[in-house]
Amino acid sequence: MNDLIPILISRGLIASADAKVTPLAGGVSCDIYxxxxxxxxxxxxxxxxxxxxxxxxxxxxxxNRYEQDYLDYAGSIMPANFPKILHRDNDHGFFTMEYLxxxxxxxxxxxxxxxxxxxxxISAAMTLACIHQRSWNDPxxxxxxxxxxxxxxxxxxxxxxxxxxxxxxxxxxxxxxxKRLASTHLCLVHGDYSPKNMLISENKGLMVLDCEVAWFGxxxxxxxxxxxxxxxxxxxxxxxxxxxxxxxxxxxSFYIRGFTSQQQEGLEERTCRLLLMLMLxxxxxxxxxxxxxxxxxxxxxxxxxxxxxxxxxxxxxxxxAHEWFATIRV
Numbered sequence: 001m002n003d004l005i006p007i008l009i010s011r012g013l014i015a016s017a018d019a020k021v022t023p024l025a026g027g028v029s030c031d032i033y034x035x036x037x038x039x040x041x042x043x044x045x046x047x048x049x050x051x052x053x054x055x056x057x058x059x060x061x062x063x064n065r066y067e068q069d070y071l072d073y074a075g076s077i078m079p080a081n082f083p084k085i086l087h088r089d090n091d092h093g094f095f096t097m098e099y100l101x102x103x104x105x106x107x108x109x110x111x112x113x114x115x116x117x118x119x120x121x122i123s124a125a126m127t128l129a130c131i132h133q134r135s136w137n138d139p140x141x142x143x144x145x146x147x148x149x150x151x152x153x154x155x156x157x158x159x160x161x162x163x164x165x166x167x168x169x170x171x172x173x174x175x176x177x178x179k180r181l182a183s184t185h186l187c188l189v190h191g192d193y194s195p196k197n198m199l200i201s202e203n204k205g206l207m208v209l210d211c212e213v214a215w216f217g218x219x220x221x222x223x224x225x226x227x228x229x230x231x232x233x234x235x236x237x238x239x240x241x242x243x244x245x246x247x248x249x250x251x252x253s254f255y256i257r258g259f260t261s262q263q264q265e266g267l268e269e270r271t272c273r274l275l276l277m278l279m280l281x282x283x284x285x286x287x288x289x290x291x292x293x294x295x296x297x298x299x300x301x302x303x304x305x306x307x308x309x310x311x312x313x314x315x316x317x318x319x320x321a322h323e324w325f326a327t328i329r330v
Contacts, residue, residue, distance in 0.1 A: 004044070007092055014040065030212070034099060042086055046094040047212060063150050063212040068095050070211035073141065073188065074131050081127050081206055100207060104199035107206075111195060111233055112291065116240055121247040123206045124226060125255035128193060132219040133258055135188035142216045145188055151215035155191060156182055159281040166284040167302070173309055177277060184218035184270075186263075191215055193222040195229050220267055223255055224274035229289075231279055231321070235300065235328050236291055245325045252317050272315030280305040300327065 019037035047064040075082040164174025191213025199207040
């Protein structure tokens, strides 16, 4: 961060070399800092070339620009749900955005503390649906977010293909899904639509962050990515699994209701398949969830996903969710 202080001063963003710099908790792909200089408070974000995971995982730092573009686009549609960008410095690979304040709480932290409320899942689902529907088959948005290589590096290779390699019996299915996913271009996808990237204010509602995987692709990926985290937390909070199950079903119901019949065609099937694969990817991919550490939990996920994918039937979200609920309650 020290290398950026002179740049921030030269851009007039701060006045003092003694400005307070506080690292913020975030994902594995970026440096994120809260900058405080007198009355000024803002957040700075800079992408990393090598992600902070055990495996070698590299990605183009230009994804920082895609994130800015996503915030611009989504913010123009739902300004109350996306932070405002204050300054852009693509030459040095960072941008700054408004600091939202202490009234916002990370949704993942809320859930890990046992706060499982359907209203938050519904809000996340409705926000996502709005972005998907507004951008559907929009040629300008497609051209702006033609980020296939970035999405391949950050999601298809790291989640789908890596998980397939580590589960040889399922590899052919994962390889096929990787090809299908890469060739599907329907609307603007967030790419990291996870509770860890959402802040909740009881007064102001939901705020969505971390859009660097933005891609014009398959909306099923975003929905599956969101629901996956709720599914896995059912395993962590078995006594509260019924509430988490309700969150999943409510989120799906509110997400899908605004789509046309043509847009819905195949969407549920693709969502369920990706949901199952992402459940396994958060065990055996390059970015495993940190809160499932017991071998028995890992085995349960592997067994469930394998059985579901090998059934060779048409998937329905309500069935997949209920069968997972029944599995973990045994």
